[in-house]
Amino acid sequence: MSRTLPFAFLFLFLLIAPMAQSYEISENFWESGSATFHVGISGNSPSGESWKSAFTRAMDSWSDATAFQFFAVDDYIDPCNDRGNDLFGDDITGIDFTSTICGTEFNENVLAVTLTAGVCINTECTGGFFISDADIVFNEAEPWDVYTGPLRFDNTIDFQRVALHELGHALGLNHEEDEVAIMQALVTDFDILQQDDINGANFIYGSESSQSTVHGIDVILPQNSSLSGPSNSLNFSGNLSSSDAKFDNKFLDLYQYTFENDSEVDIQLDSSELNPFLYLARISSTQDILADWLFTDDNSGSGTNARVTADIQAGTYWIGVSSGSDNEEGSYSVSLDSSSSGQENTFAKVPSGFGLDVEINPNPNISGGLSQVDFVFEGKFIDLYQFDVINPTNLRIDLRSSEFDTHLMLVDVLPGNVLGNIFLQNDDVTDGNSDSRLEQTLQQGTYWIGVTSFSNGEVGDYSITSTVIIP
Ligand SMILES: [Zn+2]
Structure with missing residues (x-):
């Protein structure tokens, strides 16, 4: 034409x-x-x-x-x-x-x-x-x-x-x-x-924020870091150099991505200048690595290149680029393909013993909604999410909604599924704002985040963001 x-x-x-x-x-x-x-x-x-x-x-x-x-x-x-x-x-x-x-x-x-x-x-x-x-x-x-x-x-x-x-x-x-x-x-x-x-x-x-982590390593958070499927592809390149963080005597670059749904991923790390080593590691609400979701590879790609293929649960992950030998430097490229079959995740729900289920969801970012089918606690609908703290962490939790006046709770769960006190609750970050925030140093243990409303019977979508605060 x-x-x-x-x-x-x-x-x-x-x-x-x-x-x-x-x-x-x-x-x-x-x-x-x-x-x-x-x-x-x-x-x-x-x-x-x-x-x-x-x-x-x-x-x-x-x-x-x-x-x-x-x-x-x-x-x-x-x-x-x-x-x-x-x-x-x-x-x-x-x-x-x-x-x-x-x-x-x-x-x-x-x-x-x-x-x-x-x-x-x-x-x-x-x-x-x-x-x-x-x-x-x-x-x-x-x-x-x-x-x-x-x-x-x-x-x-x-x-x-x-x-x-x-x-x-x-x-x-x-x-x-x-x-x-x-x-x-x-x-x-x-x-x-x-x-x-x-x-x-x-x-x-885009907001390539370098953020100090609990491991003392900077993490690159690309602006479009949320992969919602059903299929996503991305390619990026970088450079290992002596100005990078060191882990186990090798330089390390970390990139953070969130998979919205359970996904199949295929990540290839190629370099003609060094022997690349690839990590895929899920992180928790407190930015600790979850050992059940840690994948590493040295040479599964072509030549000495690295490749990880895996079925992973929805969550936030770090893609780590490092080298096979100590102190290697040079450029590399990463290609990631992911696919998800639907708006699905497989977070386990466990009965709490208090008549309502708790979702085991250790993600730093959680999206959810209060609805009529939720458990009712003192006249209000409530969702509960469980996460573990591995090392003492100063954690800030933000609960945001444009659809209802949020009420955020944090509960420590004692051995035997016994509730500790609801030792923090917060409504309204500032007057007239429907968002809620808590900030607290948490000791090792198991915690529940509770999402509910200020008034009885409120419903609507919300999001939770957990941020580790470095003193
Ligand atoms: Zn051109």
């Missing part, structure tokens, strides 16, 4: 691209999570809008939808400054229509090219680079315009969707082959960012 034209992207450093089924990230990123583009090109499109304003709108699309921020400066900078003869640019971003890629011919059907440059992250330059410059050249021989909707039969090219694509390269994304995405190599009828594009940018830049 309509022609498709390839985009192109020049890498100035070695690119390691893992096999992938969803968004593709390069190893390169802006350390600041932002980039300032000089957008001062002159001229208007045939339909009347200035190129500058269409380009700026493309920048805003990324800034609005993702954790990455583009800023516009209304100055003209030649994108080819210091770009000829393999020079790495001038560290000032520029855009323009050009007849060549800064001296190199455009290949046939290439619409635009993004040239990036930066500083290697490690001394061997094996783990990508901090981007310091990104310049975009648009092939001036193409018939450009600005429009929305399907590609036109007359072959005019929509400048804005091409700008969206090139800006994706500029922030560190590679081509996406399998999912609907602006980052597909060919221009298509899609004229706005797709979910896969947004997930990719947020994977690189």
Whole structure:
């Protein structure tokens, strides 16, 4: 129906691209999570809008939808400054229509090219680079315009969707082959960012919070870390280096994901630079590892690569990347495929001896609902969740609902299923707020979280989040 034209992207450093089924990230990123583009090109499109304003709108699309921020400066900078003869640019971003890629011919059907440059992250330059410059050249021989909707039969090219694509390269994304995405190599009828594009940018830049754990190791929490099925695929890469935490004399990176349902998982950890060692470990409400749900592998993948396939219970897990021998460093890639058969979990329920069941659910994140079928305690519906504390832990528990006025209880359960005191209860974090919070140092033992309402007979959905507070 309509022609498709390839985009192109020049890498100035070695690119390691893992096999992938969803968004593709390069190893390169802006350390600041932002980039300032000089957008001062002159001229208007045939339909009347200035190129500058269409380009700026493309920048805003990324800034609005993702954790990455583009800023516009209304100055003209030649994108080819210091770009000829393999020079790495001038560290000032520029855009323009050009007849060549800064001296190199455009290949046939290439619409635009993004040239990036930066500083290697490690001394061997094996783990990508901090981007310091990104310049975009648009092939001036193409018939450009600005429009929305399907590609036109007359072959005019929509400048804005091409700008969206090139800006994706500029922030560190590679081509996406399998999912609907602006980052597909060919221009298509899609004229706005797709979910896969947004997930990719947020994977690189989104609230990648480094959090000290009870084990003294930082955990990376990707922004889209909740996998709800029925099938999920993700690919990411990283680098083991001497700045990482050390565990058992080996460097260790940890990534946290939550599987909403019982799942089958297949995780492959590949590296050409080290002998990779893979962990999959479930963590509890208190961020302790649950030994029943700990999987490790050294060499089940191809060559010396590592692979874990397992049926796992719904819950929060750490994917740990380490090495087979002490002190190994280098880049690696992780690919994860998971599938779940439905909205199912197999948490055991045990009768409490008080006429109501307790769900054994040690997850740091729990979603639930009060309903008419729940047990009634003093006129109010109640749900109970059981977890264990392995080491004394200062734990904060948040109970949130937009549908009813929550009431949160924490109970210590003594040997023989005898209740200790309901020693904490809290209603309303602040006046007029229906959420509840408890914070308490808990000794080793078994505990129940009780979710109920302030008034009799209230029902509705809620969520519980447990956070370990480091003094
Ligand atoms: Zn491209």
